Amino acid sequence: MPTTAVPQNQAHAGSPERRVFPYHVLERPDDRLVDRFLEAFARVLEYTDYKPLLDTYCRSTAKCNRCAVACPILLASGDPRDIPCYRTNLLLDTYRRYFTLDGWVRSRFTKPFELTEEVIDEMGDVFYRCTVCRRCTRSCPLGFDHGLITRLGRYLLSLVGVVPKALQVSVQEQLQGETHNTSKVSRAGLLDVLSFLSEEMEDALGVELQFPTDRTDRDYVFFCAVSDYLMEPDTLMGNAAVLYAAGDWDRWTIGLCNYDGINYGLFYSDWHLENIIKQLVSEVERLRGRNILIGECGHASRAAHDFIPTFMGKRAPRVMNFMEYTLDCLRAGKIRLDPDVITERVTYHDPCNLARSGWIVDQPREILRSFVHDYVDMTPKGADNYCCGGGGGLVSIDELHDFRMEVAGKIKAEQIARTGADIVVAPCANCKKQLKELVEHYELPCTVMGLHDLVLKAIEIPGGKSPAERKEEAALFAV
Amino acid sequence: MNIDAWIEFAEGPLFGITFLVLVLGLGRQILLQLYFLGVKKGRRLKRVPWKDITRETLGWAVPIRHIEPGTGLFSTSSYVMHVGLLVIPVFLVDHVVLWESFLGIGLPAIGKGTADILTLLTIGCGLLLLGLRIFRARHRLVSRPSDYVLLLLVLLPFLSGYLASHPAVNPCPWNVMMLTHVLSGELLFVVTPFTKLAHVVLFFFDRISAVHWQLRPGAGDRVAEALYGEEVKI
Numbered sequence: 001m002p003t004t005a006v007p008q009n010q011a012h013a014g015s016p017e018r019r020v021f022p023y024h025v026l027e028r029p030d031d032r033l034v035d036r037f038l039e040a041f042a043r044v045l046e047y048t049d050y051k052p053l054l055d056t057y058c059r060s061t062a063k064c065n066r067c068a069v070a071c072p073i074l075l076a077s078g079d080p081r082d083i084p085c086y087r088t089n090l091l092l093d094t095y096r097r098y099f100t101l102d103g104w105v106r107s108r109f110t111k112p113f114e115l116t117e118e119v120i121d122e123m124g125d126v127f128y129r130c131t132v133c134r135r136c137t138r139s140c141p142l143g144f145d146h147g148l149i150t151r152l153g154r155y156l157l158s159l160v161g162v163v164p165k166a167l168q169v170s171v172q173e174q175l176q177g178e179t180h181n182t183s184k185v186s187r188a189g190l191l192d193v194l195s196f197l198s199e200e201m202e203d204a205l206g207v208e209l210q211f212p213t214d215r216t217d218r219d220y221v222f223f224c225a226v227s228d229y230l231m232e233p234d235t236l237m238g239n240a241a242v243l244y245a246a247g248d249w250d251r252w253t254i255g256l257c258n259y260d261g262i263n264y265g266l267f268y269s270d271w272h273l274e275n276i277i278k279q280l281v282s283e284v285e286r287l288r289g290r291n292i293l294i295g296e297c298g299h300a301s302r303a304a305h306d307f308i309p310t311f312m313g314k315r316a317p318r319v320m321n322f323m324e325y326t327l328d329c330l331r332a333g334k335i336r337l338d339p340d341v342i343t344e345r346v347t348y349h350d351p352c353n354l355a356r357s358g359w360i361v362d363q364p365r366e367i368l369r370s371f372v373h374d375y376v377d378m379t380p381k382g383a384d385n386y387c388c389g390g391g392g393g394l395v396s397i398d399e400l401h402d403f404r405m406e407v408a409g410k411i412k413a414e415q416i417a418r419t420g421a422d423i424v425v426a427p428c429a430n431c432k433k434q435l436k437e438l439v440e441h442y443e444l445p446c447t448v449m450g451l452h453d454l455v456l457k458a459i460e461i462p463g464g465k466s467p468a469e470r471k472e473e474a475a476l477f478a479v
Numbered sequence: 480m481n482i483d484a485w486i487e488f489a490e491g492p493l494f495g496i497t498f499l500v501l502v503l504g505l506g507r508q509i510l511l512q513l514y515f516l517g518v519k520k521g522r523r524l525k526r527v528p529w530k531d532i533t534r535e536t537l538g539w540a541v542p543i544r545h546i547e548p549g550t551g552l553f554s555t556s557s558y559v560m561h562v563g564l565l566v567i568p569v570f571l572v573d574h575v576v577l578w579e580s581f582l583g584i585g586l587p588a589i590g591k592g593t594a595d596i597l598t599l600l601t602i603g604c605g606l607l608l609l610g611l612r613i614f615r616a617r618h619r620l621v622s623r624p625s626d627y628v629l630l631l632l633v634l635l636p637f638l639s640g641y642l643a644s645h646p647a648v649n650p651c652p653w654n655v656m657m658l659t660h661v662l663s664g665e666l667l668f669v670v671t672p673f674t675k676l677a678h679v680v681l682f683f684f685d686r687i688s689a690v691h692w693q694l695r696p697g698a699g700d701r702v703a704e705a706l707y708g709e710e711v712k713i
Contacts, residue, residue: 039706040702040706043702043705043706044702046702046705047695047698047701047702047705048694048695048698048699048702049515049518049519049522049691049694049695049698050691052511052512052515052691053688053691055511056512056681056684056685057685059508059674059675059677059678059681060675060677060678060681060682060685061675062675062678063621063622063623063626063675064553064557065553065615065617065618065621066550066553066554068549068617069547069548069549069550070547080616080617080620083617083620083621085621086620086621089621102673110624137688139545139547141539141545141557141682142678142681142682142685142686143532143535143536143682143685143686143688144685144688145688145691145692148688148691148692159702159703159706168713171713172713175713176713269699270694270698270699270702271699271700271702271703272699272713273694273699274694274696274697274699274700275699275700306692307694310693310694310696311694311696313696357689
């Protein structure tokens with residue numbers, strides 16, 4: 001495919017002009033970029049299992065363009081370089097040309113595809129315009145996983161130093177820094193936050209409790225996106241309230257050596273993905289915990305749920321998302337949610353990392369329907385949902401803010417507006433940040449919150465204030 | 480050697496050879512996939528979601544479910560063409576006779592009238608798809624020369640077969656058209672395992688990405704060590 005035939009001067013919908021490596025990498029890679037990329041590709045093919053995947057896709061890609069209708073980014077941008085199949089073919093062409101007999105033979109007879117710095121530049125561009133939401137996979141008649149290929153492309157780019165610095169700096173701190181987490185929250189800082197949350201809960205719920213830290217032999221070791229400790233106190237208090245109300249307060253703990261569930265390796269690097277997983281499991285083993293309980297974070301949940309068994313084998317502890325735990329409690333009658341507190345219209349956003357595989361689709365809806373009268377679904381929903389526009393790490397890249405608002409999140413904003421909801425529930429740290437920005441950008445008349453923020457309002461706390469009392473107090477406070 | 484002798488050769492030994500290439504070539508593709516799954520199994524492969532993969536694959540046999548705004552024309556024409564591609568070569572009465580004499584397998588045949596309509600629909604839909612590839616910028620962008628050539632090659636046996644069996648519209652002598660029909664069909668047999676047409680068997684294995692997501696443990700460290708040596712820097 002003549003890659004160079006792509007209109008190079010075509011303006012991006014989100015940025016006014018093309019730039020070389022537009023995502024502000026820490027250092028611009030050196031001149032041997034093409035050679036180094038091919039060397040990295042060769043090593044990856046040697047040590048990983050991607051070769052059969054690439055062989056299969058190269059052999060059977062029909063390039064029917066059917067995926068074009070599924071991608072919310074393409075629908076909003078109209079830029080043909082956002083066609084999933086086009087993006088995938090950038091990598092397949094490289095593989096075919098340099099690593100297969102077929103490509104070598106073709107290169108003898110026709111003008112061969114050539115990997116140039118421009119092509120790598122384009123990969124750096126288009127692989128980070130994709131949110132790796134994998135909606136296109138469900139739209140491909142052959143079931144091609146374009147998300148997996150995008151991720152492989154990002155992995156190869158990262159091996160030659162082309163990786164957004166926002167992601168790179170976070171991973172450096174998580175794997176090699178002192179705090180071992182992406183937001184540089186120190187242990188003292190965490191203890192401060194937990195003490196603050198205890199006081200807040202005492203004021204709001206009327207019960208005294210201390211967050212359990214570094215306790216051993218507990219059933220659940222809790223990990224959330226560490227940024228939640230700084231930005232989402234209501235979600236955390238909602239989580240804590242469920243554990244308290246269910247009588248499980250002595251069954252969980254937060255580790256003090258590692259308390260970050262974030263795993264940016266899922267977005268761009270097999271290497272980091274595995275090492276962050278190992279770090280997380282080591283903490284659970286140090287505390288002799290039995291299960292891992294992941295807070296409201298889509299990618300952290302998927303990374304732990306899908307990749308702990310892959311990398312740890314028999315050492316793999318069980319992984320639960322907090323919504324699964326809450327639903328278990330609700331079904332078992334361990335918690336009660338007051339159905340008269342939430343009067344607003346509520347809708348639910350499916351985080352791609354939870355819903356695309358069908359893993360968590362009905363559970364949150366069952367929780368919400370148990371105490372929300374006016375619940376409406378978005379269309380489409382569940383495994384067919386549209387991405388918030390900040391997936392695949394894009395939400396962390398500040399330089400992409402305009403692109404996320406104008407292009408990547410446009411369809412989502414329209415979808416939210418159509419529901420007429422007052423509250424959008426998004427049980428994912430990434431989605432929440434993106435959706436909050438979207439709501440502000442498009443001036444939508446609604447509030448974005450986590451599922452447990454809402455649960456916190458409606459949960460009945462044994463020996464504490466009733467949800468109705470708390471609602472009255474909150475109203476007074478708001479005045 | 481005259482044309483009739485050529486036809487005899489093409490329908491005899493050449494058919495056997497090219498059919499063998501098709502079967503062995505596609506068999507190799509399937510074996511490679513099974514071998515990969517076997518290797519993966521040795522590396523802590525979790526359960527393969529066969530049920531989901533099968534359900535998804537069969538789900539695409541019901542086209543209505545998958546038609547979205549903007550895909551109606553493509554999905555309909557592509558679906559009809561694929562039905563023709565599968566049904567005509569196997570169940571056309573003349574082919575049924577051929578299969579019986581060659582493989583000893585008796586298959587039910589479809590009526591002549593149905594076959595004619597389906598053949599014309601297949602050719603029409605194929606040309607429509609070709610038109611989309613040529614005239615729609617997005618299709619053109621993802622197309623390579625082989626995508627156009629293969630589509631034409633797929634349609635050639637249908638066109639020549641139809642003309643050979645309808646003397647009223649056939650501009651060439653019957654035996655020339657028949658030879659074209661047989662040879663183009665056999666060319667298709669030969670190229671299928673080695674081109675994207677291999678999706679005739681790989682369509683099922685394209686869906687095992689759940690297996691591909693189960694990455695090889697330790698591979699990331701080994702790649703980093705090979706590339707960076709001691710100087711491992713994130």
